[in-house]
Amino acid sequence: MSDTTIDGVPGDDSIIEEHIDTALSSRYLAYALSTITQRALPDVRDGLKPVHRRILYAMRMLKLNPENAHKKCARIVGDVMGQYHPHGDASIYDALVKLSQSFSARYPLVDGQGNFGNIDGDSAAAMRYTEAKMTAAGVALLAGIDEDAVDFIATYNEEDEEPVVLPGGFPNLLANGSQGIAVGMATSIPPHNVAEICDAALHLIKTPSARIETLMNYIQGPDFPTGGIITEPRENMLEAYKTGKGGFKVRARWHKEDLPRGLYQIVVTEIPYQVQKSRLIEKLAELIETKKVPWLEDIRDEFAEDIRIILEPKSKNIEPDLLMESLFKLSELESRVSLNMNVLDATRTPRVMDLREVIQAFLDHRREVLQRRSRQRLGKIEDRMEVLDGYMIAFLNLDEVIRIIRFEDEPKMELIKTFKLTERQADAILNMRLRALNKLQEIEIKSEFDTLAAEKADIEALLGSDMKQWASIADELKAVKNDYNAKSDIGKRRSTFADQPDIEIDLATAFITKEPITVVLSEKGWIRALKGRVDDVDSIKFKEGDAPAFIVPAETTDKIILFATNGKFYTIGADKLPGGRGNGEPIRLMIDLEDDHVPLGLFVHDEARELLIASTEGYGFRVAEADIIASTRGGKQTLNVKGDAEAARCIAVKGDKVAAIGENRKILVFDVEELPVMSRGKGVRIQKYKDGGLADVTTFAAEDGLSFVDNSGRTNSVPEWTTLEGKRAAAGRMAPRGFSRIGRFVPDNRLT
Missing domain, CATH: 1.10.268.10 (Topoisomerase, domain 3)
Incomplete structure (x- = not known):
């Protein structure tokens, strides 16, 4: 830039012309570098960010050692801001507060006196009311700083000097961890147990090439100030420590307290790290209010000095383990603490280190x-x-x-x-x-x-x-x-380890009382669930002019599947069906089934089963029943049909042969394997027709032979059925004498 001026105003040649992309990128790069090295990432040597380092150094200059009296935090913040850290006093005080909170720092570096906030998320009192001094851990980080142990640089105003790094007589990085978000990178290091860190370091001194698997014999995993139970598998933790990236699943600690008359309540005594207790309780209360956890009656906070959250179940018959597993899935009673050991190394270069490198x-x-x-x-x-x-x-x-x-x-x-x-x-x-x-x-x-x-x-x-x-x-x-030995109050491990309970829980059915029912769907589309098993079908009453279409034995915990002529599968919870008093409710109020389509099949969902579905055009395929569950009222489109074509049949695959019969009374038998397994589509041609379409299809085992049910309900075998065999998509041969006149293998649409 030129110094040329006219009457004190810079001349035209003082303006620098620069492309906006170049200007922005160079300036943003400088900002990003400053954020990474001077704000967000800790130094691997002392585990501190600049603001924390400056706070501790200023407290040392004020002689705030453990044996001395506390001083006002306003005095400490003022010295830090005026001499070392030219940023807002709020950010400095916030950093000072976190160094003193026993629920934030595993080994507090600052001993606070006054209101320094709580685990509910309440903020600390103003700095003019609170006082602080260093703890033994804070002093250990500074030990030897007057003995030329570290380099010093000029402060921001060049009136004084500050240390580049502290001597670090305390393994602070792993002991207290660190959290930070920079530009394009972040760090997340959970706290660990000091005694375990020291054991691992002693082993590394003896064996410099020690494997991380060996170091994990000493450092079992994180040790959170709020305790909790770590359920992350060891192999996952090992991979995280090897790569420097991963995470740890942490659960609240709880126990069951028995009450009179066989009742009980659940008491939560420890919650996951960095979870605010008040927010957790609000979330649980919201789940109760919105009936997302209908099995939970009430929640109370009996917090005094120790955490005590009371959970009251609605029934004494609900298993405590099952109740807690459901709450772990729906709330922050279980959370994941990430690991990203992105730190500044001895050359002030940011990089992700593994456990041994740290x-x-x-x-x-x-x-x-x-x-x-x-x-x-x-x-x-x-x-x-x-x-x-x-x-x-x-x-x-x-x-x-x-x-x-x-x-x-x-x-x-x-x-x-x-x-x-x-x-x-x-x-x-x-x-x-x-x-x-x-x-x-x-x-x-x-x-x-x-x-x-x-x-x-x-x-x-x-x-x-x-x-x-x-x-x-x-x-x-x-x-x-x-x-900080394992027997001392501050040194003993707070977080413990446990395997993830082997409990598969379906929240939709976990707390439904399992009872036998009989699901009845009438020809006019009215559905209901009768209690128990109904053996006498004739005893079921219907509206005048109506008759039974499907009668399905089930349990209240089952999923009921309906297949319609539009090729869609609909899913209905058996516990959601109307009771057996009266005639039930129209099925179309429960699912979005178009008026011009009708139910073809109604059955209990079996995830291990395989179905065969076919259209009137003679196309079809096999589908795994695990792939047909619909999550909405609109159903799940599985068999694609167009124009006048409709879904014609849905049967369970039993055996190794498929038999199809057309409206022309020609039968074709072929291997089941010739039909592909699909999750959606039109399918492949099952049988070829010159006139008409598919009348029926079934499956059977070759060793049992092909059979059909006549109008009287008698089962008849098809003699010499092997003469009807061919390849899929063939025309087939005329049905033998004596075969059902209506051209069906089974007279109704039940799942067979």
Whole structure:
């Protein structure tokens, strides 16, 4: 851009011409990079985002250690915003609050005093009312920060410095997890148990090439602050830890409490991670109100200090396991916590790491911190030993030193020249107090020198040995594990593991009382369900001029299937049918069946069965009964028919042969396998006709032979039926003498 101006106004050459695509992409890329590295993704070394790191560092500068008193959160937020984090105070305070919430952070880094929100989703009190200080875990993250353990960079206004990363004496990334959404990427790491993390890290120190399967012997899975039961299969968790991406299914913890008179209630004591209790209860109450869970009577929240949600079933006969399985399917009593270990590595590059890489990155960082702290301590020791060495020379030549100081014009230079001292040694001797020239002080100096010499040798040995460095890190991890051991309140595992219960539940029928019924559909389309099994069909009464069309024995938990001449299957719940008093209700009020079409078949759904459906044109196919269920009143179109053609038959496939008869009384027998299995279509030609169409079709076993039922209800066999065999789509041969005059194998439309 040019500096050319006219009367203080930029000239025309100050305008930069740039294509909008280039301008937007370059600026959005800068924004995206800033979001990824400075806001959304945690650093794999300390597990913190910049805002959390700055909060902890500011609290350290305010000396808010566990042994000290709390300070107002407004003071902490003000320091963070003014010195390190130039963003809104609301976002800083929100981050501070989450660091202190025991239901959000598995190991809180901040100890809050006052109202810091609750698991119901209520927000914290204003920052002017609340106070905070660091916990032991927060202090451990900062341990050694004054010992050149990490690099510092200038703050946003370049008036101060802030750490690039914290020393990380606490495995925070896996222990507390992290959530974040950036531009084009996100992170989601659930919390884990510190003692387990330490065990896995110790094993990785011993065996750097350890497989993730082995590490999972130590890290069993997530450990959520709200507890719960993890039902994710181990093989799925292993795959998630191997790839860095996956998820974990978590269920609420519950138990049954017995009440008087055989009644019971269900008590939920732990809910899944990041589920707001108030929203969960509202959702369950809504399910009750909308009758989506008609088997649940009421829900109460008896929350005091611990979660206690009461679920009351409508009947004591409902199985608790079955009730809870249904609620797990319909509510957040079961949720899925995702795993996406997308983090910034040591070079500040975002990438997805597996479990071993995350632990190894933490260990490598701890080793670098150990080395830097050791070098810094070694430098201080060498400086101090240099001074002590000067003191020793002074004590050995005390008289000469005193003479030089008293009589020489330039005592510093003379001391350096006479005793070959360094400038620091000469300055230290000149600054020595007279009372330090006693014999006792001389002994203390020699003792300190010897102690520092021994420490120097140890540090040099440490820096020169990889084995000793890893041994030192292992000792640190053992100390952390001891502080958060499995027997302590904060260290013991809260989330447990269980296999998914092997309960297949159909919510539509799970809580319907199973009773025998008889479904009756009349010729004029009136349907009803009589209680029990009706053996005497003649005892069933109908309206004048009406008669039975279908009488089907069933159970109240069954699905009733109706097949109509339009080629559609309709599904009706047996429990939804009107009772046996009166004549029932018109079937067309329950399903959308057109007036010009009528029912062809009515039967109980059997998912394992296979059906054969055919049209009057002589086309048809086999269809699996599992594929015919309709989810709406409109039914499921399965057999396509056009023009004057209609569906003619729906039968169960029994045996290995198909027999078809046309209106021309010609019969064709062929193998069942010649008919394809389809889910929808016109089908293939079953039999060929010059005149008329299909009259009937059936299936039979070759070993049993072909038979038919006459008008009197007697079963008759077809002699020498093998002479009627041919290939599908053939014309067939005339029916033998004695065959049914009406040209049917079965006189009615029942499913056979």
